[in-house]
Amino acid sequence: MAQPFDPKFVTFDCYGTLTNFQMGSSTRRILGDRLPDAISERFLDMFGNYRLDEVLGAWQPYRDVIAAAYKRTCARYGLEYRDADATAIYESIGTWGPHPDVPEGLAKLAAKVPLVILSNATDNQIPANVARLGAPFAHVLTAEQAQAYKPRLRPFEYMLDTLGVGPTEIVHVSASLRYDLMPAYDLGITNKVYVNRGYEPSTPFYGYREITTIAELPGLFGL
DSSP states (O other): OOOOOOOSEEEEOOBTTTBOOOHHHHHHHHHGGGSOHHHHHHHHHHHHHHHHHHHTSSOOOHHHHHHHHHHHHHHHHTOOOOHHHHHHHHHHGGGOOBOTTHHHHHHHHHTTSOEEEEESSOTTTSHHHHTTSSSOOSEEEEHHHHTSOTTSSHHHHHHHHHHTOOTTSEEEEESOIIIIIHHHHHTTOOEEEEEOOSSSOOOGGGOOEEESSGGGGGGGGTO
16 A cells, blocks of 8 residues: 655646636637537637647736637637637636535645645636635645746746745646646656546556545545
């Protein structure tokens, strides 16, 4: 049986891992009948691909990431681009709440170890989401503060520097290998947890413990 984790901090991705990521459903709702059923799945997948592509470049506000990715997706599929749609999609983010398994598991863990968020967000975007998570966070670190988005390494370096710890002194928790656990592996963050919510296939090569809900997370710390 694996030894319980005993880190200085537990660090989390927010959107998708803790907050229920609803970009697809929000986009469907906002576009309504203007998004044909025949292309909707491909459209939403490509919207996600373009968001990833946008965050790999120089830092820009997440509102601009959404707008640029949405505009590229509309052009690819022949839909009319409207600034108002991009704004509405971005503003919907603040309304998203946590996955049902999150508040109780986080609250239990917070009694043992300080919790930290590292999110692809801007400073004025994320507080409404964090307030719904049901546990106190010692730090909420954003791409705006780091001036770079995950999966670039700079946000992780910024986090380690801000916390004053080395890569072996934290546990990083995420539902995304591509955005979080792969770059964490590259930086030598040895203690990682993959919350398999079905977004991406499990790839054990990257050296993590795997769970399916945050309710399981305290057990990895001996709680």
